[in-house]
Amino acid sequence: MREEIIKKLSVLTAEEMESTPDVQKGRYSKSGRFIIERRTVSDISTGDQTAPICLRAHPRFYPFPEHTHDYIEIMYVCTGSIVHEIDKKSVNVCAGELLLLGANAKHSIRPPSASDIGINIIISTELFEIMLGSLRQDASVNTKYFETLLDKNVTRHRLFRCSQSLQIQNLMESLIFSHLFRESTDEYLLEQSIKMLLYYLSSTNDTPHTSEEIPYSEQMKRKISKYIRTSYSTATLTECAKMLGLSPTYLSRWVCSYFEASFKELLMQERFSVACDLLRNTDTPIGDIITHIGYENSSYFHREFKKRFNTTPNAYRKRTKQ
Numbered sequence: 001m002r003e004e005i006i007k008k009l010s011v012l013t014a015e016e017m018e019s020t021p022d023v024q025k026g027r028y029s030k031s032g033r034f035i036i037e038r039r040t041v042s043d044i045s046t047g048d049q050t051a052p053i054c055l056r057a058h059p060r061f062y063p064f065p066e067h068t069h070d071y072i073e074i075m076y077v078c079t080g081s082i083v084h085e086i087d088k089k090s091v092n093v094c095a096g097e098l099l100l101l102g103a104n105a106k107h108s109i110r111p112p113s114a115s116d117i118g119i120n121i122i123i124s125t126e127l128f129e130i131m132l133g134s135l136r137q138d139a140s141v142n143t144k145y146f147e148t149l150l151d152k153n154v155t156r157h158r159l160f161r162c163s164q165s166l167q168i169q170n171l172m173e174s175l176i177f178s179h180l181f182r183e184s185t186d187e188y189l190l191e192q193s194i195k196m197l198l199y200y201l202s203s204t205n206d207t208p209h210t211s212e213e214i215p216y217s218e219q220m221k222r223k224i225s226k227y228i229r230t231s232y233s234t235a236t237l238t239e240c241a242k243m244l245g246l247s248p249t250y251l252s253r254w255v256c257s258y259f260e261a262s263f264k265e266l267l268m269q270e271r272f273s274v275a276c277d278l279l280r281n282t283d284t285p286i287g288d289i290i291t292h293i294g295y296e297n298s299s300y301f302h303r304e305f306k307k308r309f310n311t312t313p314n315a316y317r318k319r320t321k322q
Contacts, residue, residue, distance in 0.1 A: 001078050001095075001173055008180050009078060009117045015059040038071035041122050052127040053190055055179040058082065058118035064109035070245075072123040072149055073101040074197075076172050080116035084109050086157055093118070096163025098201070102149035102156030119176055123194065125150055126250045131195050133257060135202075146198060147217055160201055168200050220244070221258055224266075232270045233294035237263045271295070272308060279317040286313050 042051040058075065066085070075082065077093045084091045084099065086107040093099045101107065103125050112118065123131075129150060132143045149156045162168045175193050227240050240263070241251040255263045271293040278289045290301045305313050 002177065005173065005176055005180060006079060006117065009057055009119075009176075010114070013057060013059065016061055036067055036069040038069070038122055038124055041069075041071075051187075052124040053187065053194065054122050055175065055190075056120050056122070058109075058112065058120050060112040060114060060116060063111045066106060066108040068104055068106045069101075070103060071125060072103060072128045073105075074121040074123070074194075075099040075101070076119045076121070076176075078117040078119060078176070080113065082109065082112050082116050082118045084157075091157070091159055093159060094161075094163070096169060098160040098162055098168070100149065100158045100160065100201070102151065104151070105157050107157070119172075119179075121175075121194065126246065127191065129250075129254070131191065131198065135195060135198060143198075143202065146202070151219060162201070165200065168197065171197055171200065217258055220254070224255065224259075224263075228267055228270050232267060232274060233292060235267055235294075268304070272305065275301075275305070275313070276309075276316070279313055280320045286317075289313075 039050070041056070042054050075084075075093060076098050077095050079095050081092055081094045084093065084107045086105065091099065091107075128146075132146055136143055145158070160168075171193060175190070175197075178189075223244060224240060227243065228235055231239075237252060238248050241248040244251065246254070252263055255261070255266065259266060261269075274293050275289050278284050278292070279286075284292075287298065290296075290298055295301045302312065305311075305316075309316055311319070
């Protein structure tokens, strides 16, 4: 690591001068549970709550209390070492190594000394998923492990002992130098650099590929399918997005990418599947079936049914009951 980078990072920050955990807890979280929000960190680091990605020096001299966060975090240690406590185990991250923390990773951090210098890279879960999708398409990278970091129901972390990887060390030095010595950060270049970092990490022997882990994308598909299957009469894109902790716009794009159909089309498929089942196996009036599956416009239902099955609901019922 360049001497000028270490010199710059060694200077005391305002956060480090307020060297009490309680002060820091109040700075990062207003709730009873210590959950750090990306927008709070982004605001402190860049002055912009909406920034989807940012770099910041990890504060030294005091312990960081146990916490979780709603983003993906990468900690890179420049000099010395920084110890995390995760799942009642000590994880010692030494100079040149990377610790990747998932969206639900619960951990605390022991107090670093003056020479224990680390950089945190904060990435929104939405941007991280987009990066993984791009990596799968552009480089055919196996992203299954990285996808598990997005699962908010489990704690995921991984230590990469990559101090001997020249590509990763050069990339991190370039990232940190740009962060420290350029007046503004090009978000596009920053995003591309992180994608390249993930590519290098996926190529190391440290990346696990276990068959027991269900990829995040598959978990998402199952949750969306279950939601539509069980809530077809009232389901909406907005409600589904809220359930998954995503924005409707992002979820809409994600569904189109992974299902090769829009959310509206998936919902219609389920509704008409239920309608056909009721037409075949019950004597429920067609008007009641239309209401049951969530449609108020009878003309729209008949038009869409004819388009899909090339017949009317009544004719379909008669034919399938013969």
